Amino acid sequence: MASSYYSAQIKQCLEHGGRNQSRHLKTIHAHIIIALPSPETILHNKLVHGYAKIRNSTYARRAFDEIPQPNLHSWNSLLMAHSQSGHLSEMERTFNKLPFRDGVSWNLLISGYSLSGLLGEAVRAYNTMTKDGCENLTRVTLMTMLKLSSDNGHVSLGKQVHVQVSKRGFESYLLVGSALMDMYAKVGFISDAKKVFLQCRG
Numbered sequence: 001m002a003s004s005y006y007s008a009q010i011k012q013c014l015e016h017g018g019r020n021q022s023r024h025l026k027t028i029h030a031h032i033i034i035a036l037p038s039p040e041t042i043l044h045n046k047l048v049h050g051y052a053k054i055r056n057s058t059y060a061r062r063a064f065d066e067i068p069q070p071n072l073h074s075w076n077s078l079l080m081a082h083s084q085s086g087h088l089s090e091m092e093r094t095f096n097k098l099p100f101r102d103g104v105s106w107n108l109l110i111s112g113y114s115l116s117g118l119l120g121e122a123v124r125a126y127n128t129m130t131k132d133g134c135e136n137l138t139r140v141t142l143m144t145m146l147k148l149s150s151d152n153g154h155v156s157l158g159k160q161v162h163v164q165v166s167k168r169g170f171e172s173y174l175l176v177g178s179a180l181m182d183m184y185a186k187v188g189f190i191s192d193a194k195k196v197f198l199q200c201r202g
Helices: 002-016 018-035 041-053 057-065 072-085 088-097 103-115 119-130 139-152 155-167 174-186 190-201
Strands: none
Touching: 002 018, 002 041, 018 041, 018 057, 041 057, 041 072, 057 072, 072 088, 072 103, 088 103, 103 119, 103 139, 119 139, 139 155, 139 174, 155 174, 174 190
């Protein structure tokens, strides 16, 4: 019951906390420490994720360190905190410590580089991710890379990503197709944008 109550409190704080989100979340965190000496990992994870969403990586780390046996969701939430806060050295350190990496882990790493305007690092991470069979490649990854391509006028990268999109049949997904059309339009490849449009319609 207590875990459910505090989970609901965290959710309400993130949805309606406004400018006082950080203070409210810290208060909830303090109450959890007092009321629940050994809270479930899932509740800890919600705290870490909550701090990550409000870009408070310091307290995300504190909440993470309170988890006796962090799982992959715990690690990814901490990675998200560093990624969104622009703390790249901590992001890389956390990523390298991951006991296992899934698509979310890679997406957060690439997103962190992208948010900081580091195209080269984002591309290297993407290439590393894809070289071993692309098992973790998701639509989110591909849309992130397409946005990077269009924002930086990187046509060759955009075409490489398009190949991966086609291999997975992702062109039929509206958001992916739109990202492809946007990329080609922004770099001046209007005929390619039209081809993608027709494929999406078909």
